[in-house]
Amino acid sequence: MTAPDRDRSARRKVLRTLLDSGALAPDWVPSFEAVPRSAFLPDLMWPFGMDTGTSISVSRSDDSDTWYEYADADVPVVTQWDDGAHAGTEPGRLSTSSASMPSVVARMLRDLDVRPGARVLEIGTGTGWNAALLSHRLGAANVVTVEVDAVVAEAARARLAAVGLHPEVVIGDGLLGHPDGAPYDRIIATVGIRDLPYAWVQQVRPGGLIVAPWGTRYSNVDCVVRLVVAEDGQSASGTFTGAVEFMKARSQRYRVDQAAYLPHGFPGGAVTTVTNLTAADLGLDDRLRHPFAAVSGLLAGGCTLLADRRGPAVSAWLYSLTDLSWAAAVLTDGQAESTVYESGPRRLWGELSRAHQWWVEAGRPDPTCFGLTVTADTTAAWFHASGNALPLPLSEHGGSSGKPVRISRG
Known part of the structure; x- marks a missing residue:
């Protein structure tokens, strides 16, 4: 043939x-x-x-x-x-x-x-x-x-x-x-977007649609959002349709400078705690298909996660986007508890743990349960099940427009 x-x-x-x-x-x-x-x-x-x-x-x-x-x-x-x-x-x-x-x-x-x-x-x-x-x-x-x-x-x-x-x-x-x-x-x-431009809203007719892979700097995961431009043309709002992963817009790429967070090396005076979260709980091996991994950037705000599997263990690092706080843990398959190292004013692993707890109590929602609203001043992500407030405010910095990103109940 x-x-x-x-x-x-x-x-x-x-x-x-x-x-x-x-x-x-x-x-x-x-x-x-x-x-x-x-x-x-x-x-x-x-x-x-x-x-x-x-x-x-x-x-x-x-x-x-x-x-x-x-x-x-x-x-x-x-x-x-x-x-x-x-x-x-x-x-x-x-x-x-x-x-x-x-x-x-x-x-x-x-x-x-x-x-x-x-x-x-x-x-x-x-x-x-x-x-x-x-x-x-x-x-x-x-x-x-x-x-x-x-x-x-x-x-x-x-x-x-x-x-x-x-x-x-x-x-x-x-x-x-x-x-x-x-x-x-x-x-x-x-292309993957971390800061959805308001210029797009301005260039679409009222009632028109914007379809884009949007996400936070928590990970490379994007969620396709389907936004409807309001009749007054001043905003656009809609729900996510699923998780994907696209190459990011060149001006919105982000890389962690680990030396800035740990100038004196690891553990750098970190405090230690214990976690019972596993790599499987966090979806670290299958971020596009695991519902928590796909939405965790909406729930654990203002930080970046880097994870690397080697054999039965995953090294997971969290870096704050608002200061030089960081957290790290080695999550070993089959191990009930793992040591967590945390440094800085934010306790990032604690924030991630509370986000995971909220997600479990909310019924383990997938991306289609969340949505986004874009205005000239703010990008707001929301959860559409009434009675469930999201656990943490999300504050992203360094986007192309500088607009704050917040999380609210839909």
């Missing part, structure tokens, strides 16, 4: 699976059939192994069968490392552009709920595949896509043209939107 023949067969199988699962809405099937992801992937790419947790290099010119197998699989594919500074065939340090899993693309387009003639602004062109699907469905004249990386944008423009689609491809900062084409009926972001 030739690669193109298998390409068609494998795509049909994936599309049927997505349709049967409900990820792919029936009205999107013609576009997914007409616009293959393989047309937007480079000769050398790095599929991500969902089982192994690592990326591998695959070249179409060296092994077309394997290349098409991954191009059609429901896996993410890295197409750029280290903002384009990477060279060679081995994976780089930081993945900075990719083609998302077809199931994630399908679910977000389903959430976008487009209608014929709708004008859509896409934030994060990437390979151009998502813009191609939108262009096929709505007409290229109704699609504007913004990409911060000029090299990535030009490659996407060429691939779009090769399949006969010509949406407007803008090179610029997608966090600013694209006011020249406003107002839009829909905005969809294909």
